[in-house]
Amino acid sequence: MRSATRRPKGRPPATDHAAIERAAFALFTERGFEATTLDAIAEAAGIGRRTLLRYYPSKNDIPWGQFDESLADLRASLAAMPHDIPVYEAVHRAVLAFNHVDEAAVPQHRQRMTLLLRTPALQAHSALKYRQWREVITCYVAGRLGLPPDALLPRAVGNVTLALALSAYEEWLAHEDRTIEECLDEALSGLRAYFAGAVGRPRHARA
Amino acid sequence: MRSATRRPKGRPPATDHAAIERAAFALFTERGFEATTLDAIAEAAGIGRRTLLRYYPSKNDIPWGQFDESLADLRASLAAMPHDIPVYEAVHRAVLAFNHVDEAAVPQHRQRMTLLLRTPALQAHSALKYRQWREVITCYVAGRLGLPPDALLPRAVGNVTLALALSAYEEWLAHEDRTIEECLDEALSGLRAYFAGAVGRPRHARA
DNA sequence: CACACTAATGGCACTGAGGGTCAAAAAGAA
DNA sequence: TTCTTTTTGACCCTCAGTGCCATTAGTGTG
Numbered sequence: 001m002r003s004a005t006r007r008p009k010g011r012p013p014a015t016d017h018a019a020i021e022r023a024a025f026a027l028f029t030e031r032g033f034e035a036t037t038l039d040a041i042a043e044a045a046g047i048g049r050r051t052l053l054r055y056y057p058s059k060n061d062i063p064w065g066q067f068d069e070s071l072a073d074l075r076a077s078l079a080a081m082p083h084d085i086p087v088y089e090a091v092h093r094a095v096l097a098f099n100h101v102d103e104a105a106v107p108q109h110r111q112r113m114t115l116l117l118r119t120p121a122l123q124a125h126s127a128l129k130y131r132q133w134r135e136v137i138t139c140y141v142a143g144r145l146g147l148p149p150d151a152l153l154p155r156a157v158g159n160v161t162l163a164l165a166l167s168a169y170e171e172w173l174a175h176e177d178r179t180i181e182e183c184l185d186e187a188l189s190g191l192r193a194y195f196a197g198a199v200g201r202p203r204h205a206r207a
Numbered sequence: 208m209r210s211a212t213r214r215p216k217g218r219p220p221a222t223d224h225a226a227i228e229r230a231a232f233a234l235f236t237e238r239g240f241e242a243t244t245l246d247a248i249a250e251a252a253g254i255g256r257r258t259l260l261r262y263y264p265s266k267n268d269i270p271w272g273q274f275d276e277s278l279a280d281l282r283a284s285l286a287a288m289p290h291d292i293p294v295y296e297a298v299h300r301a302v303l304a305f306n307h308v309d310e311a312a313v314p315q316h317r318q319r320m321t322l323l324l325r326t327p328a329l330q331a332h333s334a335l336k337y338r339q340w341r342e343v344i345t346c347y348v349a350g351r352l353g354l355p356p357d358a359l360l361p362r363a364v365g366n367v368t369l370a371l372a373l374s375a376y377e378e379w380l381a382h383e384d385r386t387i388e389e390c391l392d393e394a395l396s397g398l399r400a401y402f403a404g405a406v407g408r409p410r411h412a413r414a
Numbered sequence: 415c416a417c418a419c420t421a422a423t424g425g426c427a428c429t430g431a432g433g434g435t436c437a438a439a440a441a442g443a444a
Numbered sequence: 445t446t447c448t449t450t451t452t453g454a455c456c457c458t459c460a461g462t463g464c465c466a467t468t469a470g471t472g473t474g
Contacts, residue, residue, distance in 0.1 A: 127331045171359045191363055256460095261422085266460070417473085428462080
């Protein structure tokens with residue numbers, strides 16, 4: 001049963017991230033995030049509190065799971081984009097691909113994102129996670145435009161792309177029947193119209 | 208000397224927000240934000256720690272000062288915008304006005320924004336402040352478009368406008384010689400070009 | 415002047431997050 | 445068995461934030 005990737009040397013881990021997250025999410029949904037203490041999570045996962053804090057640098061990082069590792073996918077996806085499409089198109093496609101989840105995993109993803117987007121402590125902490133995500137976008141855009149990554153435009157595109165993605169996620173959470181892809185598309189096209197000035201002289205509708 | 212707005216009743220306050228912020232910023236710049244404890248700030252301000260936490264709900268709120276109150280200005284500024292200009296133009300003008308600071312106050316503003324934008328704990332906490340700021344934009348846009356405030360487009364505009372403002376601030380902080388107005392203008396126009404697809408086939412520049 | 419009344423203060427105790435240190439536990443290797 | 449390696453978890457500490465409550469410093473009244 002334990003043939004694959006044979007154990008290297010010392011004492012084997014008592015648990016893994018998946019098990020901890022299962023225990024943690026059960027408690028979060030039961031009592032809420034803030035009301036769940038690290039002690040409670042550790043006990044539910046059958047480990048010590050100190051060990052729990054070795055698996056995750058902070059309580060706030062638990063709902064994010066292995067997010068940091070997944071950023072490599074986003075980077076790779078961007079790198080694989082053809083060079084003959086507009087930058088915004090490449091970015092949009094990569095964001096769509098990055099946020100695709102299998103049908104079966106949708107309920108878990110909804111639960112996770114609900115927690116992340118509706119819990120104040122996590123809304124705050126997430127800013128630190130988003131920063132890394134934005135950097136991936138920013139670096140790609142800077143590369144495509146031949147600008148340094150700390151130039152205004154690439155950074156603005158990184159910030160704005162994140163803003164769009166979060167808007168789409170909020171919409172997705174509020175409407176059970178929608179897909180993330182739909183929401184992302186709508187957010188992008190709506191914003192393009194907004195910036196083109198094609199939206200916002202509604203002298204006709206209402207009053 | 209104490210004629211204006213005579214004291215109402217009970218024990219007079221031992222300090223005020225301005226005095227606390229002065230003491231706090233001195234310590235923040237001296238030792239850094241994280242390394243400054245609430246006890247140290249309270250002592251420097253000549254008050255008890257418990258009292259300090261009545262003036263500010265948390266340590267993270269100190270650098271933000273009276274931000275919440277200033278949101279009323281943003282709201283008013285938007286409400287006063289003419290209805291015959293595109294929504295994005297109205298929003299842009301209001302954001303410019305909101306972020307205008309007097310020449311004399313620029314150094315303090317730089318110091319405050321540096322702290323807010325470059326301190327991880329504050330980057331995180333600021334997300335909660337930004338939320339209220341975004342809501343003001345979102346509600347205005349929703350009103351102009353005849354949509355509910357929780358519709359996708361108004362929310363996206365709120366998120367994106369914040370993203371632009373933050374990008375401009377980062378640029379402003381990195382370049383002593385620039386004004387916030389310039390940076391905001393450049394961010395907005397750059398993004399309009401980006402979304403128009405007018406940017407990003409730089410087959411001519413370099414290689 | 416003494417006595418209420420009122421609002422701000424600040425001390426005390428408590429919880430919970432997070433980190434540093436280190437001895438014990440549990441595996442493989444010699 | 446013994447050595448080596450890695451994880452574990454106990455113990456102790458600091459600091460943010462909260463509830464509670466007696467104290468203090470003013471104002472207003474008899």
